[in-house]
Amino acid sequence: MKTSQPKPLILDKKTALLKAESWCAYQERSQQEVRNKLYEWNLFPNEVEEVISELITTNFLNEERFAYAYTSGKFKIKKWGKIKIKQGLKLKKVPDKLIQKALNGIEMDDYLAVLLATAEKKSIALTEKDMLKKKFKLVTYLQGKGFENDLIFDVLKANNLPS
Template identity: 80%
Template sequence: MNTHKDKPLILDKKTALLKAESWCAYQERSQQEVRNKLYEYGLHQNEVEDLISELIITNFINEERFAMAYVSGKVNIKKWGRIKIKQGLKLKKVPDKLIQKALNSIDGDKYLANLLATAEKKLRVLNEKEPVKRKYKLITYLQSKGFENDLIFDVLKANNLTV
C-alpha cells in the first residue's frame, strides 16, 4: 500500500514558491529549513537557490529575524540556556555573527530568573536524598538545559540551593 510518505512530492518551481511563501508566512524559518523543504518538493539545486533568493528579496526569509524569534521563543517559552540555544541555531546553519547578535538580545535579569525558576522546579521533583548526589543531579539537569556552569553555581549559591 502506497502512502503519501513513500513517494516524494514533485512540484514545479512556481507551485513550490507559493507553498514556500505560505510555509514561511506561518512561522519564521531559517534558510536551511526552507532549502530542505524545497528539496523535499523534488527541486534541483539551481531551482532551490533561485527560490531562496526570491524569498529573501520578498522578505519571506530573514535570517536575523529568524534568529531573534528563535532566541526569544527558547528563552521565554522553553526556558533554555544560551549554550543550547546557540547549538540549535548552529544546527539551522545560522551565521555566527547573527547567533551572537541574537544571544546578546537576551534580557539578563529574565535569563537569571529562568535559571533560578528551573532550578527550584527541578529541586521539588528530585527524589535523591543524599545532598552531594542531589546537587550533582540538579547541576547536570541545568547544564542539559543549556545554562553556563559559572551562572549555575552563582545562582545556586546566591539562593542557598546548594543542598
C-alpha cells in the same frame, strides 16, 4: 495486497515559490529549513537557490528575524539556556554573527531569573536525601537545559540551593 508508497511531490518553480511563501508566512524559517523543503519538492539546485533568493527579496525569509524568534521562543517558552539555544541555531545553519546577536538580545536579569526559577523548581522535585548527590543531579539538569556552569554555581551558592 499492495502497499502504496507516498507519491513524491514534484513541483515547478512557480508553484514551489507560492507554497514556500505560504510555508514561510506561517512561521519563521531558517534558510536551511526552506532549502531542505524545496529539495523534498524535487526542485533542481539552481531552482532552489532562485526560490530562496526570491523569498529573501520579498522578505518572506529573513535569517536575522528567524534567529531572534527562535531564541525568544526557546528561552521564554522552553526555558532553555544560551548554550542549548546556540546549538539549536547552529543545527539550523544560522551564521555565528547572527547567533551572537540574537543571544545578546536576552536580558541578563531575565536570564538569571529563569535559571533561578528552574533550579528552585527542580530542587523541590528531587527526592535525593544525600545533599552532594542532590546538588550533582541539579547541576546536571541545569547543564542539560543549556545554562553555563559558572552561572549555575553562582546562582546555587547565592540562593543556598539545593534545599
